[in-house]
Amino acid sequence: MTEAVLYDYWRSSASYRLRIALNLAGVAYRTEQVDLRAGEQVADAHMARNPQGFVPVLELDGLRLTQSMAIIEYLDETRGCGFLPDDAPGRTRVRALAYVIAMDIHPICNLSVAKHVVDLTGGDKAVMGDWMRHFIRRGLVAFEALLDDPGTGAFCHGDRPGLADICLMPQLYNAERWGVELADLVRIGAIAERCRGEQGFAAAIPAPPPD
Template identity: 65%
Template structure:
């Protein structure tokens, strides 16, 4: 049994990112589901792992790591994954792409946030879908324009998957779940097609990790 343990939830975008990275690095891990729909993330047991009450939590190399971007950075630096370019300028540009999703779109479209917005609206018709689409589509349109500055040789920033792709795919899963129109985003869709054919991404997909 693997001594690497990933506490995750199959539909969690942040957990999805880490599953992709673990697969890309060839790291076998034992998944432990924290059922967000039942509030397991707020249980004393999970809060002992992560006081924020979030997933993922990764136990690896004798460490207990939280926050998906921090976990990805750790895996990149310790496993030589080359998720980011080596030169400072190129690195900053790719980081900006990844952050455009993980820092700007994802937090406001977290299901906990959307549910609170729905409650504040008094359960208005169209919620939380309208909330999700309001933020996801403009954010992805900006991402599409940012991609115009990169050479897409299949993936977002070249001929190998990197940090931007790892952040993009979970957000596209959510976009499709909430019926966001993506038809005018050809660069983004091209990267999605390349990632979908990659075994590491396919094995990390929520449909492949849903509870039986």
Template identity: 55%
Template sequence: MDDVILYDYWRSSAAYRVRIALNLKGIAYRAVPVDLLKGEQTGPANLARNPQGLVPTLEIDRLSLTQSLPIIEYLDETRPEHPLVPAEPRARQRVRAIAAAIAMEIHPVCNLSVARYVTGGAVEAMGDWMRRFIPKGLAAVEEMVKKDRTGGFVHGDAPGLAECCLVPQLYNARRWKVDLTPYPTLREIDGHCALLNAFEAAHPDAVGVAA
């Protein structure tokens, strides 16, 4: 059987999502770091794998997959153990909408390359940028999760696609000292996830070293 290889960066939210999904699915993989601080993502080796010059890239089933949400969907469609999205269409749409609200709305605005460009890279200004836009996004996600929620997680009593996106986003929020007090539902779910090995093993502190 071919090795599963994840081209990864320890603090990348997108790579963090895929690490969680791989762990939830019980898929063993080998991580190959791509150092974003050194610009390795735009080097020829990474561009050959990922023309966008991003992480993650997942090599699995003799395929080279990019973009975290489609990667996670692929894993769910090809490996039915521990489903990450509900079977029922309405619930599935809800979970996907919550994941998209994080990965496609909050994350792009608060991506480090965007924040550095608009602030000139000053740490204090970048922090102000994050604390302006992350709370706005989390407030919406809090309401989306509360509506029609069942069980202890976003949907039911097991984590899935939405948690793969939520937990890295809350890690990033804490990194930038965002006040999470207004989001009790999100904090509760995050607390449940923190007790699970799949999330603990994917945490940046478990896979990287402080920059």
């Protein structure tokens, strides 16, 4: 079988999310870095892979796949990863938790969006940090409230890591990077501690490429 290729940027949290999922799914892959700081995501070579000009893009099973959340569902459907529980209410709860992060925090804090805010406000870089802290904190506070539910176990839903945990850890990485207050989010903190102990999560932690 052809080797899977992940078009990745080490600091993209959508890429981080997908690296965790690939690790948990046991899919071997190599990465090609698309340097967002150098604008490589909107160069012709990458736009031909993804007209959105975003990472990640995954080449797998002879397909070229975009949108991290769609790809993770694909891995779950084709590799039986158990990222979603078997029952429809449970699946809905896990997707809803995941989307609190993947829809209502992550896109708003995408670098291209935050840079647009900085441009509109006259170029003050401090605005970017305030923007990140405002929306990350708002979303994580709601996420913490939603964890106050009998469905929560050692992980966000039950006792094995799934789609919500896969979204949570990259968002926490960003939260820490931007100095978001997290100490009071105790359910999130406990789950994060368990995720850190899982090899699939640990191996996906962002690290700058060696060159």
